[in-house]
Amino acid sequence: MSEAQGYTATEMMTVAASRLLGNGTVCFVGIGLPSTAANLARATHAPDVVLIYESGPIGAKPTVLPLSIGDGELADTADAVVSTPEIFRYWLQGGRIHVGFLGAAQIDKYGNINTTVIGPYDTPKVRLPGAGGAPEIAGSAGEVFIVLRQSPKAFVEKLEFITSVGHLDGGDARQRLGLPGKGPTVIITDLGVLRADPQTREFMLTSLHPGVTVEQAKAATGWDLKLAANLDTTAAPTEAELAALREINERTARAHGSQGPAEG
Numbered sequence: 001m002s003e004a005q006g007y008t009a010t011e012m013m014t015v016a017a018s019r020l021l022g023n024g025t026v027c028f029v030g031i032g033l034p035s036t037a038a039n040l041a042r043a044t045h046a047p048d049v050v051l052i053y054e055s056g057p058i059g060a061k062p063t064v065l066p067l068s069i070g071d072g073e074l075a076d077t078a079d080a081v082v083s084t085p086e087i088f089r090y091w092l093q094g095g096r097i098h099v100g101f102l103g104a105a106q107i108d109k110y111g112n113i114n115t116t117v118i119g120p121y122d123t124p125k126v127r128l129p130g131a132g133g134a135p136e137i138a139g140s141a142g143e144v145f146i147v148l149r150q151s152p153k154a155f156v157e158k159l160e161f162i163t164s165v166g167h168l169d170g171g172d173a174r175q176r177l178g179l180p181g182k183g184p185t186v187i188i189t190d191l192g193v194l195r196a197d198p199q200t201r202e203f204m205l206t207s208l209h210p211g212v213t214v215e216q217a218k219a220a221t222g223w224d225l226k227l228a229a230n231l232d233t234t235a236a237p238t239e240a241e242l243a244a245l246r247e248i249n250e251r252t253a254r255a256h257g258s259q260g261p262a263e264g
Contacts, residue, residue, distance in 0.1 A: 005211060007237050009190040010149075011245060012209045014040060015237040017101075017147045017188040026050045027099045028092060028137050033147045034101035035065055036248070037188075043244045052091060054133040056081045064252040069132075088133065092140045095180065100141030102134055102164070104148045106156050109202045109223045111146065111166025111184030113138065114159045121161055131163050138164035143182040150189035156222040167201035174201070191217045193234060197226075207232040 005012075017037035021027060023046040029038045031053075039062065042049050051060045055069040059079030066074050075081045082090075091097055105128050106114040115134060119125035138144055144166075148154055166184045167174050174183050183201075187194040193207040204226040205217055210233060218225050237245075 005236070007242055009209070011237060011242060012234070013147065013149070013188055013190045014245060015241045016193060016209070016234050017145065018044065018241075020145055020186060020188070021046050021049050021099065021101075023048050024050070025098045026052065026096060027101055028052050028054070028097045028133075028141055030100075030102045030132075030134065030137075031066060031068055032103050034103055034145075036245075037147060038101055039065060039248060040241070040245050043248060044241055052087065052097065054084060054087055054137075056084055056087055058082065058087075058091075064255040065248065067256060088136055092136055095140075095142070097137075097141045098143070100137035100144045102137060102144060102146050104146055104154070104164075106154055106159055107146060107148065107187065108156055108159050108166075110168060110170050111144070111187065111196060111201070111203060112159055112162045112168065113146065113164040113166065114161050116161045116163045119160065134164045138166065138183070139179050139181075141181055144184040145186050145188065146184055147188045150191045150217065150220040152220060152222045155220065167196065170201045171199070189220075191220060195228070202226065204228055205231065207234045209234045210236050 014033060014037050018040040021038060021041040027038055027049055029035050029051050038051055042051065052058050053060055053069045053074050057074040057078035060074040061077040062073045064073060104113040104115060113134065115128050116130060117124035117127055165179065185196055187203055191212045192205055192209050194203040195206045196203050206228040208217060208231065214227065
């Protein structure tokens with residue numbers, strides 16, 4: 001933690017991500033950082049955000065962060081619980097999800113996601129957790145928010161495997177494929193915020209978090225990172241946002257001990 005700032009880079013990233021969710025938004029949530037950010041939004045500025053997890057809970061209001069999509073806390077606090085096929089077919093593919101909130105292991109400049117393998121598919125250096133429901137969420141949600149830490153290993157020029165489609169090779173490729181929705185519109189990292197160019201769909205840096213430099217952001221990106229014409233500085237977390245986030249994390253730590261929700 002930076003003593004000068006009073007918050008960590010992860011806290012800055014989580015708060016910045018949470019601010020993107022408006023009150024009343026129907027959000028399909030991934031476990032890990034997306035779930036933390038979505039539940040922070042619910043605890044602060046968006047009390048009526050509707051959180052949906054792929055195991056079936058609709059309107060989940062967990063008091064602690066779930067360990068997985070099958071965590072009983074989600075079903076116990078939900079407005080309703082339906083089958084997984086109904087979540088995907090009726091809610092997601094039916095166009096009823098405003099935002100899909102995802103994590104990633106790797107991402108490219110067009111918002112395509114890899115959560116499958118690092119290296120050749122048949123002989124990978126690392127085998128990742130896999131797809132889960134992310135490909136369907138990325139393909140069918142009204143728009144997609146992605147949150148992950150920024151580094152050259154995570155932000156790569158070319159993915160060796162595309163698990164979840166963003167904008168493919170840019171431009172109107174997504175529309176030509178027949179996918180609904182806007183696709184990925186924003187990436188939130190521990191360094192700043194990137195948004196997709198309206199024409200090329202390449203993600204460019206639009207905001208830097210306090211204390212972060214352009215040089216740091218470029219060094220943490222595996223492609224030639226473009227900058228927005230008017231580069232903003234992200235507003236620092238407020239005391240209320242930090243207090244709410246830390247309370248959520250503390251409750252979760254007490255409930256789960258050394259276990260915690262996997263980031264993804």
